[in-house]
Amino acid sequence: MATTALAAPRSPYARQKITRSNFELYSWMFMRVSGVILIALIFAHLFVNLMVGEGVKAIDFGFVAGKWASPFWQIWDLLMLWLAMIHGTNGVRTIINDYAERDGTRLVLKLLLYVAFTIVVVLGTLVIFTFDPCPADAPAELLASFCTA
Amino acid sequence: MPSAPAGTLYRGHEGMWSWVAHRVTGVLIFFFLLVHVLDTALVRVSPEAYNAVIGTYQTPIMGLGEAGLVAAIVYHAFNGIRIILVDFWTKGPKYQRVMLWVVVGGTVVTMAGFLPRHLMNVFGGGH
Numbered sequence: 001m002a003t004t005a006l007a008a009p010r011s012p013y014a015r016q017k018i019t020r021s022n023f024e025l026y027s028w029m030f031m032r033v034s035g036v037i038l039i040a041l042i043f044a045h046l047f048v049n050l051m052v053g054e055g056v057k058a059i060d061f062g063f064v065a066g067k068w069a070s071p072f073w074q075i076w077d078l079l080m081l082w083l084a085m086i087h088g089t090n091g092v093r094t095i096i097n098d099y100a101e102r103d104g105t106r107l108v109l110k111l112l113l114y115v116a117f118t119i120v121v122v123l124g125t126l127v128i129f130t131f132d133p134c135p136a137d138a139p140a141e142l143l144a145s146f147c148t149a
Numbered sequence: 150m151p152s153a154p155a156g157t158l159y160r161g162h163e164g165m166w167s168w169v170a171h172r173v174t175g176v177l178i179f180f181f182l183l184v185h186v187l188d189t190a191l192v193r194v195s196p197e198a199y200n201a202v203i204g205t206y207q208t209p210i211m212g213l214g215e216a217g218l219v220a221a222i223v224y225h226a227f228n229g230i231r232i233i234l235v236d237f238w239t240k241g242p243k244y245q246r247v248m249l250w251v252v253v254g255g256t257v258v259t260m261a262g263f264l265p266r267h268l269m270n271v272f273g274g275g276h
């Protein structure tokens with residue numbers, strides 16, 4: 001019986017890396033982890049601002065001053081700002097990738113998105129940490145009671 | 150375009166519509182967040198500027214908008230947990246449809262707790 005000789009393949013089989021990084025995997029995981037943390041951050045935010053006392057009717061400069069006089073709410077709001085902005089920006093990035101088919105459109109939309117992200121996160125962070133609850137030149141009746149006490 | 154094959158598990162069913170709603174609420178909340186950080190930033194301008202703008206949040210029309218926004222957040226949050234359970238819980242895919250009704254029910258119950266209070270604050274003669 002004749003034996004058929006099979007030519008050796010030119011190169012042995014090697015698993016190939018087809019992606020450059022695991023960025024999309026980490027982004028997928030981030031959406032889930034940040035989502036769980038955001039539930040606590042946002043539900044407490046809504047409860048304290050809209051349910052307690054007179055809710056939205058009670059919000060004014062003095063109310064904000066009362067909250068940000070405490071490092072607790074400063075850190076709370078800072079975390080909420082960063083996590084919600086990264087989560088939301090990453091979600092909108094996915095949506096742009098889904099619907100904008102032309103390369104140019106995708107590029108422009110994502111540039112706009114990242115500019116908005118940067119402005120809002122930088123501005124929001126500065127506001128939390130440079131806020132003065134008792135500005136010297138403001139009328140006393142608009143300020144929290146602890147400013148005059 | 151080929152027409153949808155009959156009997157598809159996803160297209161046109163709860164799975165697809167819950168995803169559409171998750172996407173729409175996500176974008177809505179994101180755009181509100183951009184505006185919300187800007188209006189809050191007015192505390193750095195002056196108490197008068199902040200109070201003037203936050204005053205518009207206390208009008209009946211905006212009050213109704215806030216109710217809608219809270220409903221969108223509550224749905225997105227609860228459905229987010231459902232997505233996570235479908236991804237990580239072994240029985241998640243099997244119970245995804247039941248879990249959607251838990252999400253919808255939970256949203257309705259949460260809003261039933263929130264709405265009377267919020268509407269009383271907005272429409273009640275308190276101020």
Ligand code: HEM
Pocket residue numbers: 028031032034035036038039042084085087088089090091092094095168171172174175176178179182222225226227228229230232233
């Ligand atoms: C309240 C807690 C929240 C939870 C539990 C949550 C959960 C999730 C989950 C699990 C996803 C799916 C991501 C994926 O499929 O890979 C998602 C998507 C998304 N989320 Fe959230 N999220 C929350 C809050 C927010 C907030 C505050 C915003 C806006 C700033 C937001 C905007 C979005 C957007 C735009 C998407 C993308 C939707 C899509 O790709 O179809 N979410 N969220």
